[in-house]
Amino acid sequence: MKRIELEEFTNKLALDMGLEIIELAKLRNQHIAIEINRLNHTVFLFVDDTLSADKHNWLRRKANVAMLFEESSLNVKTDLEDGNMSLEDTFALEGKQYVAKGGSIPIFVHNAGMVGTITVSGLKDVEDHQIIIDALTGKYI
Template sequence: MSDADDLTREIEAQQERLVFSGFDHDDAWRLGSILVERAGDKPVLIDIRRPGLILFRAARTGSTPDNEEWVRRKTAGVFRFETSSMLLQLRFAALGTFPASIGWFDPAQIATAGGSFPIRVAGVGVVAAATVSGLSSEEDHRLVVDAISEFLGV
């Protein structure tokens, strides 16, 4: 078993464990505030959105327009595949496939890089995505997962 396999199983377990009983605009504000606090002075863009509606946004000092593009593409992957962008990255790597080589997968629209995590409501499914861009894939992912874990008390 490889480190990538272990990480894949860990993220799958996170997605099973980090499920909300509900999620509204006030929850987005509270989760976003936790993300801002945990980010500290790191140069990240923080975004929580439903399809078509940004619920929370914070651009920390040092974040750039490039982070906006990464947020857009990571979030698109969460909504399309209903899984974290980090898990997408790991699954494509495990296949040995570069996403651009797949005719139906447009890397200009979807990023396979960590940092966007599905907000899944029990009995409903994915209703939103929490995304961070500005650090490494692993650090972006960890920041979001740690904030969601704190929010849920897990």
């Protein structure tokens, strides 16, 4: 999935989505960090007690990629690998600010454009991406 498209996106919806993802992680005995941004403001943030403090940086760097390219960070990673490119060499983006690893998906509102991101870190990057999809499919997307 390249992006999530909704009819509306509110802070309450971000809370509900974040809690759904955390609940699924608990059921799977997975330890994650999650951040949901709306209009460039953090509206939901959770970091499991077992994770290191650097997860904030991973969340931010993945979300920066999703925001810049307006598609999931996993899609960007795949596109870069397929084209034998890198964020630094091809786009002059610093690794301290951007990372092409799965786990961040941009949120679009129909007829409005991109309004936020939902980002997970703590698992393998493909699993970070997939837990978002698994938790939200059927109820929100």
